Amino acid sequence: MDEVLNNVLFDAFADASDSVYIYVTDIKTGHTRWSQNAVDFFDIPKESFEDTPSVWPKKIHPDDIDTYIKDISSVYEGKTNHHNCQYRAKNKFGKYVWIQCNGTMMYDENGEKSVFAGMMTRLDKQSKYDEVTGLPTKNEFYSADISGFNGTIMLLGIDKFKRVINDFGYRYSEELLAKIVKKLCNMLKSEQKVYYFLNDKFIIILPNYSKKQTFELFDNIKSMAKYVETIDGNIIDFSVSASAIELIDNTLDNDSIIDRLDMTLTYVKSNDRGNIRFYSETIEGKQLRLETVKKELNESINNNFEGFELFYQPWINARGKEILGCEALLRWKGKTIKDSNPMEFIPILEENGKIIEVGRWVMETAMKQQSEWKKKYGNFKVSFNVSYRQFLEKGYVENLLETSKKYGVENGDMVLELTESCKVDTPERLAEIFTEIRKNGFKIALDDFGTGYASMEMLKKLPADNIKIEHSFVREIALDGHTVDLAIIKSIINLCNMLKCRVIVEGVENKEVDDIIRGLEPDYLQGYYYSRPICKPEFEKMLEDNCR
Ligand code: C2E
Ligand code: CA
Numbered sequence: 169m170d171e172v173l174n175n176v177l178f179d180a181f182a183d184a185s186d187s188v189y190i191y192v193t194d195i196k197t198g199h200t201r202w203s204q205n206a207v208d209f210f211d212i213p214k215e216s217f218e219d220t221p222s223v224w225p226k227k228i229h230p231d232d233i234d235t236y237i238k239d240i241s242s243v244y245e246g247k248t249n250h251h252n253c254q255y256r257a258k259n260k261f262g263k264y265v266w267i268q269c270n271g272t273m274m275y276d277e278n279g280e281k282s283v284f285a286g287m288m289t290r291l292d293k294q295s296k297y298d299e300v301t302g303l304p305t306k307n308e309f310y311s312a313d314i315s316g317f318n319g320t321i322m323l324l325g326i327d328k329f330k331r332v333i334n335d336f337g338y339r340y341s342e343e344l345l346a347k348i349v350k351k352l353c354n355m356l357k358s359e360q361k362v363y364y365f366l367n368d369k370f371i372i373i374l375p376n377y378s379k380k381q382t383f384e385l386f387d388n389i390k391s392m393a394k395y396v397e398t399i400d401g402n403i404i405d406f407s408v409s410a411s412a413i414e415l416i417d418n419t420l421d422n423d424s425i426i427d428r429l430d431m432t433l434t435y436v437k438s439n440d441r442g443n444i445r446f447y448s449e450t451i452e453g454k455q456l457r458l459e460t461v462k463k464e465l466n467e468s469i470n471n472n473f474e475g476f477e478l479f480y481q482p483w484i485n486a487r488g489k490e491i492l493g494c495e496a497l498l499r500w501k502g503k504t505i506k507d508s509n510p511m512e513f514i515p516i517l518e519e520n521g522k523i524i525e526v527g528r529w530v531m532e533t534a535m536k537q538q539s540e541w542k543k544k545y546g547n548f549k550v551s552f553n554v555s556y557r558q559f560l561e562k563g564y565v566e567n568l569l570e571t572s573k574k575y576g577v578e579n580g581d582m583v584l585e586l587t588e589s590c591k592v593d594t595p596e597r598l599a600e601i602f603t604e605i606r607k608n609g610f611k612i613a614l615d616d617f618g619t620g621y622a623s624m625e626m627l628k629k630l631p632a633d634n635i636k637i638e639h640s641f642v643r644e645i646a647l648d649g650h651t652v653d654l655a656i657i658k659s660i661i662n663l664c665n666m667l668k669c670r671v672i673v674e675g676v677e678n679k680e681v682d683d684i685i686r687g688l689e690p691d692y693l694q695g696y697y698y699s700r701p702i703c704k705p706e707f708e709k710m711l712e713d714n715c716r
Contacts, residue, residue: 178203181287191271192285206288211260229256229264236269243284249273251286266291298364300342301349309363309371310422317418319375320382323429324352324389327407327441329368343399348406351392355385369433371426379446382412386444409436410444431455457505462516464502469522473529475501478537479701482710483549483672483692486685491714492692493549495585496534497701498526518555527558532571537704538582539575545711551583551613556592565604572610579609583634587615595629602631613672618656627667635664639675639695646680654684661688 181190182203189206193199198218207214216223228236232255239253251271256264271286298305314321326348333341345368352370353362363371374382386408393406411432413425420428428447435455436445445451468475480494500513517523530552538550558564572579584605592598602612613634617623618641627635637660641653657673664671673685676695685693699710 187290188287189290190285190287192283195273195281195284209259210257224257227257229258232256243271243273244281246273246281251284254291257288301346301364303349303362303364303370306363306365306371306426309365309426312373312422314373314415314418314422314425317373317375317415319373320377320379320412320414321425321429322372322374322382322386322410322412322444323365323426323433324370324372324386324408324410325433325437326368326393327409327437332404340399344396344404348393348396351396352389355388355392365426371429379412379414382414382446383444386410386412390442407442409433409441411436411447412444413447428452458516461502461505461508461513462520464505465500465513465516465522468500468502469525473526475503476526476529477501477703478530478533478552479703480537480550480707481694481701482699482707483551483694484698486673486690486693491711493551493581493583494707495694495701496530496537496550496552498530498553499701514555518557521557523555524558524561527554528567531568532575535571535575535577535582539577541708541711542578542581547581549581549583549611551585551611553585553587553615555587556598559586559598559601560594565601565608568605568610569608580611583611583613585613585615585636586630586632592626592630595626599630606631606633618660627663627669632669634670634672634691635660636672636674636694637690642673642675642681642685642695643677645684646678657685658688661690 178190178192178201182205186205189209190203191206192201198216200216200218200223202212202214204214206212210227212223212227225233225236235253236255240251242248243251249272251269251273254266254268256266258264268289268291269286270288271284273281274283274285276282292307296304296308326345329341329345332344336344349362349364349370356362356372359375361373363373365371374385377385389410390408393408396404396406398404411429413428413432415425418425432445432447432451432455435451436443464475477499478496479499480496482491483493483495484490485492498510498514500508500510502508514523517526531554534550534552538548541548541550568584571577572582586592586598606612611633612631613636614623614626614630614632615636616638617627617635619638637657641657644650645654645657661671670692671690672692672694673688673690674694676682676685676693676697678697681695682693682697702710
């Protein structure tokens with residue numbers, strides 16, 4: 169059997185490619201031999217002598233191990249002669265790479281298994297050129313030598329290309345992509361090279377380019393992308409965003425360059441879409457924080473909402489001084505992030521959809537709290553914030569009813585505040601949901617009222633019980649130059665009186681503002697002058713003082 173393992177053909181094949189690895193096993197002894205390139209790349213011993221192979225399975229990605237075991241077992245159990253599967257294996261750098269693994273079981277003259285041999289092909293090394301655009305792939309960029317490079321490198325992304333795929337389908341989108349690439353290549357000089365990065369992104373190498381030249385080129389690409397003719401003669405207006413990095417006698421490796429460009433492009437796409445930004449440590453810092461916040465938010469959610477807490481801010485009777493209720497405001501602390509505020513973490517939850525789960529927790533906690541306080545302190549309203557997309561979630565109303573039943577809450581004591589009402593794009597659907605919710609006795613408040621020109625439109629279309637006037641209007645009302653703000657508040661209050669809507673004025677920060685606002689006769693006041701949002705024990709102390 170040694171001839172098989174030490175065959176010259178083995179050495180010849182083993183040496184033939186840097187992305188194909190070969191192996192052979194003597195089934196009777198368990199003696200396995202790998203090609204030298206596999207030994208080097210995967211950091212495995214050149215030979216192993218085991219009945220049951222254990223070296224290789226340890227290299228396989230945990231998510232892929234079952235697929236591998238299933239396939240290889242059917243070969244060892246004699247159900248098939250061929251091993252054929254794709255999985256990820258860890259290389260010497262600790263990175264997983266996709267490989268295609270093929271092998272054949274050979275039998276001796278007695279029909280017994282004798283040799284198992286085959287090869288593993290690295291899939292990431294295979295395609296040098298992208299089929300659709302004809303551009304060299306990112307693997308080519310990874311293996312390009314750019315040490316000592318001077319100039320800039322740009323990562324160009326087509327905005328919302330996924331939507332084009334959804335609207336027109338893959339085939340059509342691919343043709344459009346190829347068209348854009350052709351136009352792009354025509355704009356570039358011969359020494360400037362483009363690589364296809366991923367989906368809708370391209371790496372452009374610009375030797376000896378300054379930042380200024382890079383900005384100019386981006387502007388030209390932007391204008392070019394505005395007029396892309398489709399196969400059927402229509403013009404599509406694409407928006408593009410880009411990140412870039414300036415390199416002088418480059419010492420960074422290709423991986424780090426891509427990481428920086430990709431991170432910066434992600435930042436541009438969510439903060440400055442349609443523009444170009446150069447990599448900076450500030451952007452990197454912001455992106456790293458965002459990723460940490462996202463990660464720790466998920467950990468908290470998976471850990472039974474550990475780190476989430478509700479704070480409470482009182483609603484004061486505008487015709488007296490007593491506390492009539494409160495708004496529940498979400499707070500969160502992660503494992504390392506201790507200073508995140510709702511303006512940071514709520515939009516993240518809204519974007520990744522986790523606001524649905526967290527919103528249910530908020531609803532449940534607020535209702536539980538209301539029933540507890542009502543028993544202790546008598547009549548008391550609690551409001552909580554609900555994002556637009558939460559209302560639209562299937563089963564929202566049912567969940568609301570179940571939860572109020574569970575805690576024995578009187579529905580009329582709960583107020584649901586629709587945050588960012590200016591973002592509502594299907595008011596008709598939302599109006600139906602509001603009607604259903606109000607039919608069951610709950611109250612609805614339109615939050616942040618007065619901001620965004622759509623407010624009045626929303627008031628017309630959405631049935632609501634309360635209007636909350638945005639604090640940014642109110643805070644500085646006592647200072648000079650705020651006559652228009654005052655007029656707006658006055659007219660909102662008048663309008664609400666006519667519509668029999670209650671008005672809550674937020675942002676009452678000091679006595680002067682309090683005096684002015686009380687003069688306008690709204691229903692409730694909320695603001696730092698009375699109390700900042702505070703934790704449950706502090707709020708209870710305030711309620712007790714208030715009751716005495
Ligand atoms: P919002 O609903 O408009 O909440 C009022 C915000 O104004 C609160 O900020 C509150 O602390 C602040 N505020 C109250 N009185 C004053 C004042 O006198 N002066 C000033 N300058 N500010 C005042 P917070 O707690 O940081 O919440 C920010 C936003 O986060 C909320 O705005 C709301 O849109 C959102 N949010 C908070 N909790 C939740 C939640 O449970 N679910 C959802 N979907 N959104 C929430
Ligand atoms: Ca609110």
